[in-house]
Amino acid sequence: MRGKSYLLALLISAFAAPKSLAADSSLKLPKAQGVSTLKNPEIKSDDSSPAHVYGQIRLEGMQYFTPVPDAPRLTYSQLLSARLSVLKEASWIDAAMDVSGGTFFSRGQTHLILHEAYVASKGDSFKVFAGRKKKDWSDIDHRWNLGLWQPYLTIDALRPEEEGLTGVFFDYNKKDWQVMLMVTPMFIPSMGPDVREEGGSLVADSRWYRAPSRDYDFNSRVNTISYKLDIPEQAKLVNNGGAAVMTRLGDKSKGTWMTVSAGYLPVNDLILKRQAFKQTSADKVDVTVSPAVTYHQIQSMDVGYSFKSVKTTISYLQDKPEPRYPDEEWVIQNLMPIQAYSAAVDFALADIMTKTIAVQIAYLKVAGGAIEDITSTGSRDDTTLYESRLKFTNSLMLRLEGQLATIFKRPLVTRVKYLYDYDQRGSLLNTEFQYYPNQKWAVVLGGDVLGVQDEDYKPSSFLNQFRANDRFYGGMTYVF
Template sequence: MAFRVRPILGAILASLLGFIANLAPAHAQVQTEMRLFSDSFISPTFEATQKTNYQFVGAQLKTDPFTDDVLKMDVAGGVAMGAPLLNYLNISEFYVQSRQNENETYYIGRKRMLWNELDARWDLGVWEPLFKWNPLQPERQGLVGLFYQVDKPYYTLVLFASPLFLPDQGPSFEIENGSFVKGNPWFRRPPESIKIFSEATAIDYNFDRPNETQVVLQNSFGAKISFGDPQSFRAQLSYIYKPANQLAIGYDGNLDMAQLKGAVELQPQVFYHSLAGMDVSYKVNQVRMGFSGLYDRPNKDDIFEEQWTHPVFEDAVLLSPFIEWTNGRWGVNLQHLDIIGGDVREEGELANPDRAALMTRYPYKQAQQISLMTNYAFRKNRRLIGKLSFTHSDKNQFDLVRLSARFRLSGIWSLVGEMQMVKAGELTASNQNEIAQFVNNDRLMLGAAYVF
């Protein structure tokens, strides 16, 4: 018997998007891009799957963000040849906008916004959910709901409310005969055995999947106000009360004496938290510098029944100063991140303070990053658009190099590429981070894109 989990809640999301599309009386000018690309895992110690190379056919549908079209979207998908667990669909934006006058606009659907600069810069997924098909290269997805925006010369106000919630979209996985299938290199499988009486004992897993409506039908509300001049001093205050974009994972287990096997049941649950953010920045000529902070306060409600071993979340303060320079063609960005608190401990019969919790709240707790960006035109239709970043953490003991590039050969043809390379220390109970989990997943992607 096989049990397969797709992180996207397909039927409900499709119904919602269909409803939004029916609201749009005017068609949108959609740019369609087809892609053929190859993903290769180039680390000599790669062992997540038997294959090290995967071929994809993909497409992206995107509208111009600067037009007044009623319907807006940014939807991408891909099919992996012979590896269905690597297929993906990323609906990062899909919404309808209605402009009441030059100052007021309503949006309904899934829309990205800059709620907090720290969260957006570091792709932490605290405020907005993440598309984590590749956890080393997460992408922001918008919140789903009703947005009301007021734009005045020196301030902008946004109000948000929603009865719907979509969590982070992580890698797909499959459970077959109690074991996690080794079919997706981006899904980190839990231990396959435990030691009982000094003997390795296999574990059978069962995923207690919640009903989609129990996850999706959750309320959120928030607001933000930005004031000042974007070309000089600018500040923003924001607040939201919403479900966390990660689901809390509880577990229960026992030993089957007849088969000498461990049986572990996993149960995900939605939990709420409140977020308060503050951003301050100052721009002079081509230099912009600033400071972004965030207070993350999880609810302390009991969401698991007594028999489940479950996580307990600590409040966290996130801080990030930054400075950046750009002249239009080239740009440099330097930023630092510190997370104070935010630890996860477990309570229940199977909890062990000497063992790391099953889940973490943040991919890492401290880091510095330097990035180089370019948007360089060689001639009228030839342009190089790229970003190279280096992220280092002393506390979490890792280095991460990421490169993304697009070389436009003409108005319709492009060459595209991505690379991620990781060096990391060992994971321990006191050093849990998402980057080191993929230390053997160094990756190189090369492909071609055609726009029509």
């Protein structure tokens, strides 16, 4: 792991690429999805009881159809990854951890991510959690991977991994209602590809990273920008607290229910401030960039109705980022508020090809979410490095998942997602097949296809700028 460049991934990945994605093509087996689902009522709460360990190891090869001329090494990759979930229950406290890591052999890159790590008090209704923990703050935020409530790991943009918030959670949870309060003294932002300085550019060994342009037009003359990074002390970024509250009425498993959440928290994506492009006749301009933290007020509401295997959900989410004004001769990103709406239906098709297939149909509509670079006076700068906070803003998604067939008396599981974004006039298709020769081993084969109807329409949109990233992959997974 390269210390400096890995730190840059933590600090500036937020502005390297938008974080929202509705199609997660990663393999998630039931025993390795996260410690929050590991609770077993049959486990005895005894200090002498052994810890319960679950995990998976995966070896995968991935091939992109279109080479990148400047980085041919990114056409093919081999990844060895592992995930470990541990739950320990004692007579007076529970402890849990969910951690994953991986190594790209051809790139020499290694990452280690702590998804959840917490201790929890005992109690049937009231519990106190301390540490990093995932919670159901908002259906629209979780379903569409918006990353507004909880941060995300987006080393691979098509495999976003939701992370927990870090703090103390006071949770009173009954079957028909729930109240939860979270307070946190610290902030861990979303993480993206491993970004570094190289020859005046901000670069990353990833096909899902878009570097800021180095061309600056001044008086009909194109100047070349040389970027330099100025990383503030970690304490200035981490020491940013916040608070949030969530209430639920009704039982999500049946009948009508409603969830309302509100919070005052740091925006999970770090913003970027930079020196203003100076008026100069020189061919090269040196520009220093630095990450910064801003806060937002966030509110969300979900209303749903569940009947047998059918679940309908209508969701709303809004946030209002606080503007930050830079020092004189500096420019900073100003985030526009977001209003997001979603409607979804989840149901199961039984007895289709003798197997049950889970179906999800959802629609997302987002208003706002632009990014504007502003000066110290609050006026808009002539240049904006990144234009949008989210990848998708007007999308319809269909997802199918379940056991498709049986081969030699062993299950073949499939996962298919199709997303069409009307604002981008483009689509995204994710497919994955998993065949289990036995209970512990799975053979994996999948692919992802991106496309747009008009390559000249909104060239900076996610689907357009990454339309050459069609790929297929295969490998094996061992579950324990």
